[in-house]
Amino acid sequence: MSNFLLITDDTDKLYADMAAAVERLRSELRHARKLHYLAFFAALHGPDCAWCGEPLGTLDPVALHLDHIIPRSHGGGDDCDNRQLLHAACNLAKGQRPMSDAPVGRLTRIGERLRPQIDAAAKSGEPLVLDASTVKELAR
Numbered sequence: 595m596s597n598f599l600l601i602t603d604d605t606d607k608l609y610a611d612m613a614a615a616v617e618r619l620r621s622e623l624r625h626a627r628k629l630h631y632l633a634f635f636a637a638l639h640g641p642d643c644a645w646c647g648e649p650l651g652t653l654d655p656v657a658l659h660l661d662h663i664i665p666r667s668h669g670g671g672d673d674c675d676n677r678q679l680l681h682a683a684c685n686l687a688k689g690q691r692p693m694s695d696a697p698v699g700r701l702t703r704i705g706e707r708l709r710p711q712i713d714a715a716a717k718s719g720e721p722l723v724l725d726a727s728t729v730k731e732l733a734r
């Protein structure tokens with residue numbers, strides 16, 4: 595066994611190429627992990643932004659942020675039950691605020707659309723009954 599170690603003009607380039615390949619792989623893994631998280635939370639919470647109520651659209655890691663429902667600065671953790679998808683702009687607008695500061699959200703929008711039926715049911719004392727087509731329309 596020889597102690598001879600061959601160093602050539604290409605040695606530095608070889609290691610530089612390997613380092614670049616490792617960095618490309620790391621970047622691809624980070625991107626794949628982000629897509630996995632986006633798909634998970636979209637499946638968990640539905641296709642709409644939790645802040646503005648509008649559709650999230652394409653699961654794009656640049657366009658969407660994984661928000662802390664209770665901000666970390668207020669003691670919120672990194673657990674899945676404290677995370678939600680927001681548009682990037684909505685997450686920046688939310689900042690450290692609680693979800694109670696959200697603008698008209700999806701559930702509020704649904705409530706507003708149902709306001710006439712809710713008022714009529716409250717006035718009559720009868721339960722609010724929604725037919726399948728109304729539920730289908732509200733889900734859009």
Ligand SMILES: [Zn+2]
Nearest residue numbers: 643646681684
């Ligand atoms: Zn939004």
